[in-house]
Amino acid sequence: MGDASELLTGDWQGTYYYPARFEPVPFEASLIEFEGLVTGTTSEINRVAGGAEQKMQGHLDGERSGDAVHFSKVYVGAPDQHRLEILYAGMVRDKGTRIEGTWTIPGNWSGVFKMTRTRQKQVWFRRRWWFEKTGV
Template identity: 40%
Template sequence: MRASGLDLSGDWTGVYDYGLDGDGAVPFAATLFDVGGVIWGTTLEPNTFAPEAGAELEAEISGSRSAREVHFRKAYIGRPRHGEEPVHYTGHVSPDGNRIEGNWTIRGPGFFASGPFVMNRIKGTAARASLGARTGETVEVF
C-alpha cells in the first residue's frame, strides 16, 4: 500500500505500556477515522488509575497522519483523577497500513511519563469505517 493511499479508518486493538518491562501493559480498543490525513476517533480501555471513574475509561482521539507518521492526542472523557492531562502519541504505520507502533508521552504539573504502544487493525473494518465517515452511516462489510 502506498503511503499516499493510506487510510487508517477502522477498528483497532492495541496495548500501551508504562515502560516497566511489560508489567504495566494496558490493552485498549480504538475506532479511528482518517480523512485526508486528519485523524479522530475514540478509545476504550480498562481503568487502571482512577477507581472512582468505573471499570472502563473512554477517550477521544484527534490528530494527523503524514505519509506513514501519525501524531494524535488522547483526552479522557470526564477527565478522571490522574487522567486530566492529554496523552500524546507518535507512531509509524506499517507498509500494509494495519499496524502502528510508537511511543506515548504525558506531561503534567510536576510529572512526566512515557512508554511504547502498538495497535493492530481488526481485519475487515477499514471499508466499513471509511464508508461510514463519508456518508454518516454505519455500513457493514462482509
C-alpha cells in the first residue's frame, strides 16, 4: 500500500454516472482507511426522484487491498427508491489521489464513478477513529 501519504483517509470530490438518461451526480465523501478497512460518509443532492432537490447522506463500509478498493454505500433516511445497497469497486490511482471504478445496484442499475482527493487528514485522526471503533 505504501506510506501514510497514500492512505485514503481524507476528503474527496466525486461524480457518479448513470448508464442512461440521467445527468451525472456530483458528491462529496470523507473516508477513513485503517489497516485495509475503509469507512466514511457521502453527501449529494438527489436529482433523480423528481420533485424538489433533496440532500442525501450515505454511509460507506469496505476494504482496500493494494490498489483495489471495494465498499458499499447505504443512504441514511433516504426515500424508498434509494434504500438499496450500492456496491462500488475501484482502483486507487496517482499515489492515492484518485479512485475510479464502477458502482452497481445488484439486479437494477450500474455505472462508473470517479473521485479526487481534496484534503488528506492527519495520522492522529486515523488512530482516534480506530480506538473509537474497536473500543480499545
